[in-house]
Amino acid sequence: MLTTESPAKDxxxxxxxxxxxxxxxxxxxxxxxASANQTVLDVVTWVQRYLEPALAYRFACRVGMCGSCAxxxxxxxxxxxxxxxxKVARAGRIEIAPLAKLPIVKDLxxxxxxxxxxxxxxxxxxxxxxxxxxPTAKVAPHSPGRRAVDAGIECxxxxxxxxxxxxxxxxxxxxxxxxxxxxxxxxxxxxxxxPDGIIAAVSDDAGCHNCHSHQSCTEHCPKQLxxxxxxxxxxxxxxxxxxxGGRP
Amino acid sequence: xxxxxxxxxxxxxxxxxxxxxxxxxxxLLAVQxxxxxxxxxxxxxxxxxxxxxxxxxxxxxxxxxxxxLRTVIREMTPWRGRxxxxxxxxxxxxxLGLGLRAVAALVLP
Numbered sequence: 001m002l003t004t005e006s007p008a009k010d011x012x013x014x015x016x017x018x019x020x021x022x023x024x025x026x027x028x029x030x031x032x033x034a035s036a037n038q039t040v041l042d043v044v045t046w047v048q049r050y051l052e053p054a055l056a057y058r059f060a061c062r063v064g065m066c067g068s069c070a071x072x073x074x075x076x077x078x079x080x081x082x083x084x085x086x087k088v089a090r091a092g093r094i095e096i097a098p099l100a101k102l103p104i105v106k107d108l109x110x111x112x113x114x115x116x117x118x119x120x121x122x123x124x125x126x127x128x129x130x131x132x133x134x135p136t137a138k139v140a141p142h143s144p145g146r147r148a149v150d151a152g153i154e155c156x157x158x159x160x161x162x163x164x165x166x167x168x169x170x171x172x173x174x175x176x177x178x179x180x181x182x183x184x185x186x187x188x189x190x191x192x193x194x195p196d197g198i199i200a201a202v203s204d205d206a207g208c209h210n211c212h213s214h215q216s217c218t219e220h221c222p223k224q225l226x227x228x229x230x231x232x233x234x235x236x237x238x239x240x241x242x243x244x245g246g247r248p
Numbered sequence: 249x250x251x252x253x254x255x256x257x258x259x260x261x262x263x264x265x266x267x268x269x270x271x272x273x274x275x276l277l278a279v280q281x282x283x284x285x286x287x288x289x290x291x292x293x294x295x296x297x298x299x300x301x302x303x304x305x306x307x308x309x310x311x312x313x314x315x316x317l318r319t320v321i322r323e324m325t326p327w328r329g330r331x332x333x334x335x336x337x338x339x340x341x342x343x344l345g346l347g348l349r350a351v352a353a354l355v356l357p
Binding site: 167170171203204205207209210235238239241242 | 249250251252253254255319322323324
């Protein structure tokens with residue numbers, strides 16, 4: 001373990017600064033053996049296994065499906081299990097911090113309660129129009145609604161977009177790109193029974209109209225989704241609802 | 249409320265965009281031709297066209313400005329709520345009053 005900022009000694013060693021503690025914590029530097037095809041999550045795991053057993057971090061699938069391992073790597077939110085060290089290391093150094101804009105629990109673990117509460121507030125829960133005893137709904141694969149759902153449905157809830165969003169920084173109550181992207185997929189889901197409820201939820205004071213279209217969410221999304229386009233769709237839908245005499 | 253403000257903001261922007269360009273072009277032309285204030289007033293006084301042009305400009309600006317300023321204040325300061333909304337509404341009325349007064353001075357004989 002290193003406590004100074006001396007440069008990495010050779011090409012086989014990475015110098016890794018990892019956030020330790022809570023909000024009032026600090027970076028601690030470790031020396032980690034470099035290897036081919038190493039991911040940032042591999043590095044964190046190595047530190048936890050061999051140097052710092054008390055290091056707290058979160059992961060599950062390790063293959064970019066579960067969305068639990070997002071962290072701030074060299075100042076940028078990333079999914080660490082699919083981020084190769086070779087892509088992000090600068091002169092053999094990496095800085096790993098917890099995801100921004102969410103309360104730190106310990107070390108690299110953040111409390112994601114508010115993130116998921118916002119999914120609920122954006123009417124992110126499906127409202128069924130049929131029961132399991134009825135036939136499965138037939139949704140035409142090439143219908144405009146189904147295509148819009150396809151474009152946004154692969155979200156893994158990693159909160160990278162949320163951490164990258166400037167509006168969340170300025171307006172901590174803003175619903176954020178992930179929750180609004182979810183609302184957009186439900187609004188386009190012809191099986192959902194309460195589209196008016198979605199429009200009302202995303203049109204409130206903390207809703208879609210706060211988006212400045214900076215596109216940081218789209219730039220950072222590890223799944224290459226486009227939440228900015230989804231939010232633009234919600235803005236259009238809310239305008240149409242208003243013009244048709246709705247209640248947004 | 250959010251959707252209504254959003255609609256007003258976008259519609260006033262659509263009105264303002266061409267008006268600002270025309271306004272700037274008119275300034276450049278007037279300066280290049282070396283028109284005096286009296287000569288400019290001679291062309292604008294009694295003109296329905298210029299009265300309508302700048303009247304629309306003032307109305308659009310007094311709708312657009314306070315909505316944008318409200319957003320900036322809500323993002324950059326902790327100020328929220330009814331007091332802010334009321335202040336911004338008064339700011340809009342102030343812009344409208346001052347603007348229409350200027351238009352009146354431009355077009356009324």
